[in-house]
Amino acid sequence: MDLVNIFIKGVFIDNMIFAYFLGMCSYLAVSKTVTTANGLGLAVIFVLGITVPVNYVLENLVLKAGALAWLGDNFINVDLNVLSLIMFIAVVSAMVQLVEMIIEKFSPALYNSLGIFLPLIAVNCAILGGALFMQERQYSTIIEATSFALGSGVGWYLAIVAIAAIREKIRYSNVPAPLRGLGITYIITGLMGIAFMCFMGINI
Amino acid sequence: MKSFFTKQHQKLIADPMGDQNPITIQVLGICSALAITTQLENALVMTLAVVFVMTSASSIISILRNHIPNRIRIIVQLLVVASLVALVDQILMAFLPDASEQLSVFIGLIITNCIIMGRLEAFAMGNKLWDSFLDALGNAFGYGWILVAVAFVRELFGSGKLLGYDVPGFSYLYDLGYMNNNLMILPPMALVVVGLIIWIQRSRNKDLIEEN
Secondary structure, three states, X not given: OOHHHHHHHHHHHOOOOOOOOOXXXXXXXXXXXXXXXXXXXXXXXXXXXXXXXXXXXXXXXXXXXXXXXXXXXXXXOOOOHHHHHHHHHHHHHHHHHHHHHHHHHHOHHHHXXXXXXXXXXXXXXXXXXXXXXXXXXXXXXXXXXXXXXXXXXXXXXXXXXXXHHHHHHHOOOOOOHHHOOHHHHHHHHHHHHHHHHHXXXXXX | OOOOOXXXXXXXXXXHHOOOOOOOOOOOOHHHHHHOOXXXXXXXXXXXXXXXXXXXXXXXXXXXXXXXXXXXHHHHHHHHHHXXXXXXXXXXXXXXXXXXXXXXXXXXXXOOOHHHHHHHHHOHXXXXXXXXXXXXXXXXXXXXXXXXXXXXXXXXXXXXXXXXXXXXXXXXXXXXXXXXXXXXXXXXXXXXXXXXXXXXXXXXXXXXXXXX
């Protein structure tokens, strides 16, 4: 498969938010203004771009059935797939800790505005979901896996910035009181999801 | 001896079902709630899995709370949850292979279900075993009933079935020209259904209404 195809598929057709609902929690909670949404979106692209390749290496050299064959003939039958969830989440949380330290050092303003949600990237389903989809879809090279990760990240970024922009504008509209805030955001996301579904079934 | 089940304990269970609901108010644990609600059966399996993982994780973390160094608490919590989820995953694969197939990555994603981490962080790290257990139970069921409600609506209107069985009255409706609404099966409708639940809930309790 072509790298560009995988990328575009990740952005539009298999969009993390609209097709799989991954990373909804931070998507709903941090999308009040475009600036913070922008920061979180970039952080997610970055973290996905790092963790998926690392997990890919881990999956193919350690976890997959027969992946330990490089250690010698005794290990050909070893299947450590049971451990994959635990290993993936450990890699993700270590990487998130790293990103957190880097952002704190170089951009305190961004660090303050992201607040509690930076550590929560560790439990952002989009990140672990990226690793699990990578495992399920069996990409043949590490470059393909990275391309998929970046595509998903960019798709997530687009989604959160779009909803943040809409929410900034909707403040001027007369939404029924009980729907204000969370309720209308859900419904708008649903409508955006329907719009994104026009990409479904496209084979590139 | 202190009472085993006081008013306060009742509140711990009742609040997350209603005014402190994880999905509609606290904005936690939404991903899985939306993705697997096309069928009632999946929603029930998912609810049971979350109830099990959440109550065990909360109890374990609550027992260990005084021994976990503050700096690495997130990783400790994740590891406890991840081990429990791996257990559930293996059990489902062995005994309910169909459900396991359909839920695919979403069982693994229970680890990152923010309800669990959120409650561990906000409650179990600072409270006694019994309290934490009840809080986890309340939140897991608060999550569960939304899941079941959404799945009920989607399966009923989307495929005209409940738990995979035909609904009795529907055959007459089909004769009259009624058709299943395939839109309900598609992912975006889950969001709209939850949006409507929020609408109903907040119009009944005006205190929950947000500023904008």
